[in-house]
Amino acid sequence: MSASILFDTPGPRARRRILIINIIGALIALGVVAWIFFGLAGKGQMKPEQWDDFVQASTWKNYLWPGLVNTLKAAILGIVGSVIFGLVFGVGRLSQNKLINGLCTVVVEFFRAVPVLLMIVFFNVFFARSLELPGDTALWAVVAALIFYNGSVVAELVRSGVHNLPKGQREAGIAIGLTRGMSLRHIEIPQALVAMLPALIGQFVVILKDSALGYIISFNELLFFARTYSSPNGNVLQALIVTAVIFILINFTLSKIAELVSKRLSSRVKKSKNAAAELVGAPAGALAAGGADNADEGPNDPRA
Amino acid sequence: MENYLSIFTEYNIPGAFWVNIQLTFWAAIGALVLGTILALLRISPVASFQAIGSGYVNLVRNTPLTIIILFAVLALYGQLGFTLGGDFQANFFRLSVLGLAVYHAAFVCEAIRSGVNTVPLGQAEAARAIGLGFMPAARLIILPQAFRGAIVPLGNTLIALIKNSTVAAVGSVATESSSVMKSMIEFRADIVIPIFLTFAIGFVIIVIPVGLLTTWLSKKLAVAR
Numbered sequence: 001m002s003a004s005i006l007f008d009t010p011g012p013r014a015r016r017r018i019l020i021i022n023i024i025g026a027l028i029a030l031g032v033v034a035w036i037f038f039g040l041a042g043k044g045q046m047k048p049e050q051w052d053d054f055v056q057a058s059t060w061k062n063y064l065w066p067g068l069v070n071t072l073k074a075a076i077l078g079i080v081g082s083v084i085f086g087l088v089f090g091v092g093r094l095s096q097n098k099l100i101n102g103l104c105t106v107v108v109e110f111f112r113a114v115p116v117l118l119m120i121v122f123f124n125v126f127f128a129r130s131l132e133l134p135g136d137t138a139l140w141a142v143v144a145a146l147i148f149y150n151g152s153v154v155a156e157l158v159r160s161g162v163h164n165l166p167k168g169q170r171e172a173g174i175a176i177g178l179t180r181g182m183s184l185r186h187i188e189i190p191q192a193l194v195a196m197l198p199a200l201i202g203q204f205v206v207i208l209k210d211s212a213l214g215y216i217i218s219f220n221e222l223l224f225f226a227r228t229y230s231s232p233n234g235n236v237l238q239a240l241i242v243t244a245v246i247f248i249l250i251n252f253t254l255s256k257i258a259e260l261v262s263k264r265l266s267s268r269v270k271k272s273k274n275a276a277a278e279l280v281g282a283p284a285g286a287l288a289a290g291g292a293d294n295a296d297e298g299p300n301d302p303r304a
Numbered sequence: 305m306e307n308y309l310s311i312f313t314e315y316n317i318p319g320a321f322w323v324n325i326q327l328t329f330w331a332a333i334g335a336l337v338l339g340t341i342l343a344l345l346r347i348s349p350v351a352s353f354q355a356i357g358s359g360y361v362n363l364v365r366n367t368p369l370t371i372i373i374l375f376a377v378l379a380l381y382g383q384l385g386f387t388l389g390g391d392f393q394a395n396f397f398r399l400s401v402l403g404l405a406v407y408h409a410a411f412v413c414e415a416i417r418s419g420v421n422t423v424p425l426g427q428a429e430a431a432r433a434i435g436l437g438f439m440p441a442a443r444l445i446i447l448p449q450a451f452r453g454a455i456v457p458l459g460n461t462l463i464a465l466i467k468n469s470t471v472a473a474v475g476s477v478a479t480e481s482s483s484v485m486k487s488m489i490e491f492r493a494d495i496v497i498p499i500f501l502t503f504a505i506g507f508v509i510i511v512i513p514v515g516l517l518t519t520w521l522s523k524k525l526a527v528a529r
Binding site: 007008010018021022023025026028029040043045109110113114115116117118119121122125126129130205208209210211212213215216223227234236237240241243244247248251252255 | 349350351352353355362363365370371375379383384432438468471473481489490496500503504507
């Protein structure tokens with residue numbers, strides 16, 4: 001949409017000019033790639049022995065795979081934890097009890113403002129020294145920090161998801177005799193969860209990226225293993241590029257899934273809008289359409 | 305209590321936050337310039353420019369910031385010998401700023417693009433009707449309104465940048481707050497929680513006014529339509 005408002009459909013002369021600029025742009029892009037490649041080669045960074053480490057089974061078996069497993073372990077625990085945290089505190093912020101509401105607001109706003117790295121560093125020392133927890137305290141420190149930060153973000157998603165639902169949903173729930181809490185649990189939250197799904201998957205990308213912060217407290221994740229492996233071999237640059245590519249592939253897939261879900265949801269809303277209009281006739285149909293438009297705001301949440 | 309207060313004389317805590325603010329300031333300028341250029345590339349009518357812009361955004365946005373800053377320090381400087389001048393400390397500081405700017409430029413680009421979407425079609429049509437080409441129309445009509453429409457996402461990016469400036473710790477900037485806190489809690493195991501809360505509240509104090517300012521600015525500068 002943004003691309004088309006700025007210029008008219010080009011005529012023959014403009015098309016020719018665009019073609020020429022297009023070719024120049026492509027050449028610049030290729031030039032930059034070539035400049036990086038030959039620059040690296042000139043510095044002796046393109047030797048096959050520096051790169052073929054990363055296609056060998058032993059490197060993967062001993063370093064990259066265990067690292068990736070730990071990264072995914074931290075990310076998955078972080079995702080599950082932050083969804084639970086987000087549901088609890090998101091519902092808390094919707095509570096009519098002023099005390100619960102205020103408490104949840106303070107917790108959510110606090111953890112959204114504190115850098116994740118600060119929490120990781122703190123939890124690492126706190127778990128190991130103050131609580132003397134057994135096991136991999138670095139993993140638990142990373143997971144805890146991920147849960148507190150991303151859980152707070154999810155709580156905000158839950159809250160805005162419920163707020164964006166049409167008011168009639170709650171009113172209908174109360175009309176059939178549900179309490180406020182029951183209508184939240186059975187009617188509003190399930191719909192809010194569906195509407196916030198794309199933004200939620202987008203948050204998973206953030207969780208996966210932030211798990212790499214564990215590197216700083218020597219948590220045995222992918223980046224840490226890649227660094228440990230490559231330092232004595234003198235190919236840190238190559239190791240970092242390979243690690244980045246792995247992260248990009250996973251995150252890109254997640255982003256694509258979020259996009260797909262968002263499209264699927266908006267088409268479903270449109271379909272139900274039409275169906276409702278056909279079923280109930282014009283006046284009620286207009287009401288349903290208003291509701292459907294509101295629900296549409298979920299996928300367009302700026303956080304996505 | 306006395307035990308706790310001694311940390312303020314033993315360590316330079318305001319100084320640590322000042323380093324984070326400096327990192328944020330320079331990285332924000334870099335990210336704003338680079339992000340605007342990327343946004344222009346992405347809204348241009350030239351397919352290869354669009355591909356360059358979206359390629360950059362998709363690659364950078366999906367890479368952990370930790371890797372980008374490590375790359376600047378270990379690969380650019382350590383392996384390729386690329387320096388940004390100054391002494392040892394200043395070089396690490398500038399490399400970290402470079403990494404922060406490169407990372408957040410992708411988010412600035414997306415924020416500005418969402419701002420462009422708030423500009424009504426009639427504005428671009430009017431610009432064309434009075435004979436402005438792509439660049440003059442973008443510079444005089446579209447971007448000024450787009451920036452004003454993009455204040456909320458730009459403010460969110462700035463808040464993220466303030467918090468992410470702590471990641472400069474991997475770039476060997478040992479004077480910034482997360483590194484200072486790390487050495488403090490390792491030596492003062494008796495007051496781990498008060499030390500953490502001190503730093504955490506410091507960030508709350510920096511971040512919340514930025515959020516309030518963003519909201520106020522977005523209302524004040526909203527284009528009346």
